[in-house]
Amino acid sequence: MTTRTKRTLATLVAMSLSFAGLAQAAPITTATPALIGTEQAAAAQSGRVLLEQTLARADVVAGLQARGVSVESARERVAALTDAEAAHVAAQIDQAPAGGDALGVILTIFVILLITDILGFTKVFPFTRTIR
Amino acid sequence: MGRLGATRRAPGSRVHLPRRAWLLGATASCLTGGCAVFAEPPQTVALALTPPARLPPRTELRDVPFFPQTPYHCGPAALATVLVHAGLSATPEQLADAVFLPARDGALQTEMLAAARRFGAMAVPLPPQLSALFTDIAAGHAVVVLQNLGLAWVPRWHYAVVVGYDLAARELVLRSGTTERELMGFTLFERTWARGSYWAFVALPPGSLPASAGEVDALQAAIGFERVAPPTQALRAYDSIVQRWPNNLLAGLGQGNARFAGGDLAGAAQAFERVATQHDSAAAWHNLAAVRLRAGDRAAAQLAAERALNRAQNAEPQWLSAATAMLAQTRARP
Numbered sequence: 001m002t003t004r005t006k007r008t009l010a011t012l013v014a015m016s017l018s019f020a021g022l023a024q025a026a027p028i029t030t031a032t033p034a035l036i037g038t039e040q041a042a043a044a045q046s047g048r049v050l051l052e053q054t055l056a057r058a059d060v061v062a063g064l065q066a067r068g069v070s071v072e073s074a075r076e077r078v079a080a081l082t083d084a085e086a087a088h089v090a091a092q093i094d095q096a097p098a099g100g101d102a103l104g105v106i107l108t109i110f111v112i113l114l115i116t117d118i119l120g121f122t123k124v125f126p127f128t129r130t131i132r
Numbered sequence: 133m134g135r136l137g138a139t140r141r142a143p144g145s146r147v148h149l150p151r152r153a154w155l156l157g158a159t160a161s162c163l164t165g166g167c168a169v170f171a172e173p174p175q176t177v178a179l180a181l182t183p184p185a186r187l188p189p190r191t192e193l194r195d196v197p198f199f200p201q202t203p204y205h206c207g208p209a210a211l212a213t214v215l216v217h218a219g220l221s222a223t224p225e226q227l228a229d230a231v232f233l234p235a236r237d238g239a240l241q242t243e244m245l246a247a248a249r250r251f252g253a254m255a256v257p258l259p260p261q262l263s264a265l266f267t268d269i270a271a272g273h274a275v276v277v278l279q280n281l282g283l284a285w286v287p288r289w290h291y292a293v294v295v296g297y298d299l300a301a302r303e304l305v306l307r308s309g310t311t312e313r314e315l316m317g318f319t320l321f322e323r324t325w326a327r328g329s330y331w332a333f334v335a336l337p338p339g340s341l342p343a344s345a346g347e348v349d350a351l352q353a354a355i356g357f358e359r360v361a362p363p364t365q366a367l368r369a370y371d372s373i374v375q376r377w378p379n380n381l382l383a384g385l386g387q388g389n390a391r392f393a394g395g396d397l398a399g400a401a402q403a404f405e406r407v408a409t410q411h412d413s414a415a416a417w418h419n420l421a422a423v424r425l426r427a428g429d430r431a432a433a434q435l436a437a438e439r440a441l442n443r444a445q446n447a448e449p450q451w452l453s454a455a456t457a458m459l460a461q462t463r464a465r466p
Contacts, residue, residue: 068234099291100238
């Protein structure tokens with residue numbers, strides 16, 4: 001082997017070793033391992049598995065939209081709910097109390113019919129008697 | 133036909149109108165819950181027998197703002213009231229976007245809590261006791277309550293804000309509807325409040341907790357808050373829970389997660405290590421391993437991951453796959 005060849009070979013070996021050394025010193029991981037979230041841990045503690053219930057959340061978004069909420073608002077509102085809350089809203093959206101001061105339509109009709117019974121225009125209730 | 137207004141008595145006729153009205157009233161009342169509805173409600177009775185100790189006899193928070201409600205918008209009005217009183221920025225119009233459900237002509241309780249956290253508050257439900265209301269008002273916290281002002285079968289749901297109480301006069305002061313100071317006796321209040329299962333909540337900036345809050349309610353509020361709040365705010369919420377209940381595992385885990393999300397690796401590791409050694413929690417060991425790995429300390433990460441797997445195998449099988457995966461990551465060669 002000529003000196004020139006030896007020198008080239010030595011250079012190549014040295015470069016390879018340096019490269020390998022640099023590679024060893026590089027950062028250990030490129031991706032951060034995911035941490036167990038607090039909501040996830042809480043769900044596990046109660047025996048539930050947190051699936052982020054994507055389908056249930058989509059149901060709630062659709063449910064809100066169907067009941068008059070804008071698309072944007074519906075998404076933002078559901079994003080703020082925990083898994084358990086989203087499931088609850090999905091199940092109870094029509095039955096749960098909705099504070100607003102809407103005087104029940106039923107009560108209004110009741111009162112109206114009572115008055116009309118008494119006035120003699122209807123005969124809905126057995127306990128009423130008309131004034132004439 | 134007889135004179136105007138006179139009734140014509142046919143044989144076997146029914147009773148006069150005045151008695152009829154009494155019958156109607158009794159029927160309606162009995163339909164709501166039997167003759168028990170005429171009795172005094174239980175908590176009001178108990179309070180009369182045993183007045184709560186260590187409470188000022190009367191308190192009124194006169195600096196609570198007043199947002200007269202617009203039709204069907206008692207929810208946004210009540211929420212704006214307590215958020216502004218807590219030093220946060222919110223208007224009923226902004227809140228209506230977050231809570232009003234047009235088809236129901238009102239706001240759902242769950243959405244009231246979620247909206248409060250979106251506007252920067254920890255919204256914590258209170259224990260279902262009148263005394264809890266008094267305790268928090270005495271501590272300077274206005275309380276949102278759900279009332280059914282109608283009957284059980286024809287409900288009239290309403291949100292109001294309790295801002296004062298008077299034990300001697302047996303009445304509460306509320307911001308309600310378009311009335312700035314609504315005075316309501318304990319008896320009527322408890323009846324309307326009981327129909328909504330005694331639901332009430334306090335909204336406070338993170339770092340503060342209601343005086344009467346229970347541990348579980350506070351923790352659930354913080355977990356919900358963490359979903360939408362910046363990490364520094366979520367951390368304050370968890371800090372306040374750990375301060376009051378130092379043994380709360382999930383709040384400690386929350387501290388670690390919030391610190392990590394905020395970029396404080398050392399702080400996160402410290403929090404997870406504290407919870408892990410205090411409770412031997414697989415989740416805490418797992419997260420400690422993850423943080424150490426991220427910080428570049430592979431050997432320490434492996435130790436934590438081994439503890440996680442150990443615990444998962446012995447007592448917490450739900451974390452077996454996560455712990456196994458984490459251990460593999462700490463052992464993996466680049």
